[in-house]
Amino acid sequence: MGKKWTEKDLYFLQKRVGNCSLSAIARQLDRSETAVSLKLKRMGLGNTKHATGLLTGSELAEALNVDRKTIYNWIQFYGLEAISRITRCKRKFHLIDVHSFWNWAKHNQEKIDFSLLEKHALPPEPDWVEEARKTPAGKTIKTYTRWTTKEVELLLKWREDGWSFDEIAKKLNRSRISVERRYARGKSLFDKGTSS
Structure with missing residues (x-):
């Protein structure tokens, strides 16, 4: 025994x-x-949510009816807050606070098809979500697309010319946060290249 x-x-x-x-x-x-x-x-x-009060990327993806990779793209490129933890096995997970998710979702509604989200699947559900569910099902949900070399060159040039991140984001049809992050990465790579 x-x-x-x-x-x-x-x-x-x-x-x-x-x-x-x-x-x-x-x-x-x-x-x-x-x-x-x-x-x-x-x-x-x-269940991770019951154990920690946080959602894994997979649990959030399931609730939103999107692919797990979409959630990781939002974390990596669009500013969705998450913390890395080791959960029940040795695997590392991104854990997301539901309140942080809703705050992020309010400002990134174009990325989510709320009509696919069951009512109160992610409590507490804010009041504005019900209105977001009524958005036509044919709306375009933006997905992450890789940066091309040309885009990075334009980004660096336009910043050098004094353009704001908002102006560049609009011109490249990308989010401001994506532009800021790519600029930081592109600039550090450029700086390394010129110092060698």
Whole structure:
């Protein structure tokens, strides 16, 4: 028969899930990974949102009916706030706070087809979402497209000529944050090239 779970063990599990790997938790509790995994399931802590109050990129993608890569593109290129954590296994996940997501979504409505989002799938759902659901289903959702060498050259030239990020973003049909980030990366690569 296995080791009895104490109140202290259960409290430790609740605090650690979402902050460190399953193997690390098992080691600290002197139990097998299987025993810890089963206990987490019995406690209803298998779902990252229930365990941490945060959503994984996959959970958010599922709720929004988009591909997981779309969420990671939003994080990488469009300023969606996320933190990296190791969850139940050794894999690294991006975790997103629901309130942060809604704040971001309000300013990036063109990227989301709200008609595909079930009501209250991501509570607390702000009031403006209901109106966003009524947007025609045929609206174009912007997806990330790779920067071409020509675009990067134009970006660097226009910045040198004194253009604002907003002006460049409009000209290249990209978001301001995407332009700012690409400029920072392009400039650092350019600076490295000229210093060698």
